[in-house]
Amino acid sequence: MSEFPKTERTTVTRLAKRASYDKATIYSILDEALYCTVAFVLNGEPVQIPTGFCRFNDKLYIHGSVGSFYMRELAGKKLPVCICVTCLDGLVLARSAFHHSMNYRSVVLFSKPEQVTDEHELYHALEVFTNKMQPGRWNDVRKPTPAEWKATMVLAFQIEEVSAKIRTGPPVDDEEDYALDVWAGVVPLTVERKTPVPDPKLKTGVSIPAYL
Amino acid sequence: MSEFPKTERTTVTRLAKRASYDKATIYSILDEALYCTVAFVLNGEPVQIPTGFCRFNDKLYIHGSVGSFYMRELAGKKLPVCICVTCLDGLVLARSAFHHSMNYRSVVLFSKPEQVTDEHELYHALEVFTNKMQPGRWNDVRKPTPAEWKATMVLAFQIEEVSAKIRTGPPVDDEEDYALDVWAGVVPLTVERKTPVPDPKLKTGVSIPAYL
Numbered sequence: 325m326s327e328f329p330k331t332e333r334t335t336v337t338r339l340a341k342r343a344s345y346d347k348a349t350i351y352s353i354l355d356e357a358l359y360c361t362v363a364f365v366l367n368g369e370p371v372q373i374p375t376g377f378c379r380f381n382d383k384l385y386i387h388g389s390v391g392s393f394y395m396r397e398l399a400g401k402k403l404p405v406c407i408c409v410t411c412l413d414g415l416v417l418a419r420s421a422f423h424h425s426m427n428y429r430s431v432v433l434f435s436k437p438e439q440v441t442d443e444h445e446l447y448h449a450l451e452v453f454t455n456k457m458q459p460g461r462w463n464d465v466r467k468p469t470p471a472e473w474k475a476t477m478v479l480a481f482q483i484e485e486v487s488a489k490i491r492t493g494p495p496v497d498d499e500e501d502y503a504l505d506v507w508a509g510v511v512p513l514t515v516e517r518k519t520p521v522p523d524p525k526l527k528t529g530v531s532i533p534a535y536l
Numbered sequence: 537m538s539e540f541p542k543t544e545r546t547t548v549t550r551l552a553k554r555a556s557y558d559k560a561t562i563y564s565i566l567d568e569a570l571y572c573t574v575a576f577v578l579n580g581e582p583v584q585i586p587t588g589f590c591r592f593n594d595k596l597y598i599h600g601s602v603g604s605f606y607m608r609e610l611a612g613k614k615l616p617v618c619i620c621v622t623c624l625d626g627l628v629l630a631r632s633a634f635h636h637s638m639n640y641r642s643v644v645l646f647s648k649p650e651q652v653t654d655e656h657e658l659y660h661a662l663e664v665f666t667n668k669m670q671p672g673r674w675n676d677v678r679k680p681t682p683a684e685w686k687a688t689m690v691l692a693f694q695i696e697e698v699s700a701k702i703r704t705g706p707p708v709d710d711e712e713d714y715a716l717d718v719w720a721g722v723v724p725l726t727v728e729r730k731t732p733v734p735d736p737k738l739k740t741g742v743s744i745p746a747y748l
Contacts, residue, residue: 333583338604358627358725359638361620363575363582370575370582370618371545374642392550406582408573412727415570415669420678422688424666426571430586454636457627464718466632476634494735506676507742512730513570515624522721523706530719 333434334487344488353429353488354379357409358457358515362386364394364403377409378453383480384433385440385449390477398479399439407433407481412513418495419506427510429490435481449478460535545646546699556700565641565700566591569621570669570727574598576606576615589621590665595692596645597652597661602689610691611651619645619693624725630707631718639722641702647693661690672747 328334328345336343344350354377363372373394377386384407388395397403414427440446454462468476495508520536540546540557548555556562566589575584585606589598596619600607609615626639652658666674680688707720732748 361573363584365582369616370577372575372618372620374622404581406584408584410586422680422684468634472634509732509734511732516728518724520721520723
């Protein structure tokens with residue numbers, strides 16, 4: 325399957341030409357973005373929390389403390405969630421205020437949590453999560469102890485009812501506005517990883533790893 | 537008032553030392569971030585959408601087409617929302633996998649939409665929105681026509697039931713792990729505005745404005 329099936333909830337109605345259901349496209353957005361927001365319903369009202377995440381195969385994974393209220397709510401009640409992931413790519417400056425826009429790639433996923441208990445899946449989820457933050461990192465770090473594993477809850481969300489929405493390219497103005505003496509174009513936005521700052525408590529003699 | 541009152545929903549229970557209810561802190565996060573996610577409940581299930589926004593005085597503003605399904609739902613039913621805004625500031629690489637973290641500043645707001653009908657407030661909302669995307673931009677652009685105003689819906693959300701959560705600084709490892717030969721520190725993350733890309737249809741002779 326290279327496309328996710330459309331459902332009523334994932335069929336983009338507004339600016340439908342920006343919609344994508346392509347699996348490779350959706351996975352590339354999920355694999356690039358460093359955090360997501362998880363929305364759920366509590367006492368009939370909406371709640372959301374931002375959190376790190378990773379994706380492998382057809383599941384999205386988040387993790388947290390077994391003492392976290394929302395992790396327990398999600399896991400215990402298998403609450404329906406809506407998860408959103410956004411990469412902001414540019415500010416689209418049109419000649420008219422009305423046609424200002426943003427270039428972006430976003431994913432909206434409807435799913436339900438399943439608590440991960442399989443040891444291999446747990447281990448792989450934390451490995452992928454850590455290496456997503458910083459490629460190469462997992463090999464270097466002190467791995468979780470049995471007590472740390474016990475304190476960590478991992479939730480998996482099946483990726484099935486999902487869509488992406490993408491805008492790219494220059495502004496689109498009304499025909500008559502192209503004659504205006506107003507500069508128009510795109511200011512690209514990127515998330516940049518800057519020079520690493522060593523921990524003030526770094527042990528003497530430990531040098532910065534090649535992957536940084 | 538320099539602090540927002542805590543409510544049951546905005547009292548941070550997990551890592552409470554990271555919580556802030558300080559008005560200036562919360563407004564600085566809202567004024568920096570370029571988009572938010574708006575979560576609401578539809579047929580008992582959670583939905584969220586990413587969208588641009590701005591803030592002035594004690595309200596957060598979003599805008600969209602009067603034809604947009606979710607704008608109409610929000611405005612028509614005054615649906616309770618949870619709005620989340622996040623600035624990601626760094627990857628926190630600890631010596632142990634368990635203590636890996638992120639530096640971030642996030643805001644979670646519970647509120648309800650009010651459709652803005654006052655002309656001055658409408659105009660100011662779009663002015664602030666446009667200048668937030670690109671400082672100085674509003675002066676340059678062709679202002680909305682009466683038809684464009686009619687096609688645009690602006691929703692305001694009172695900022696009152698709100699909290700921020702902030703992590704800064706180096707990793708915090710278990711005491712015995714500081715002796716490990718593992719590099720630890722922070723990889724700072726920034727959102728950068730790159731060199732503007734002119735619209736291929738840019739009118740000959742229009743030079744790039746000073747604010748870009």
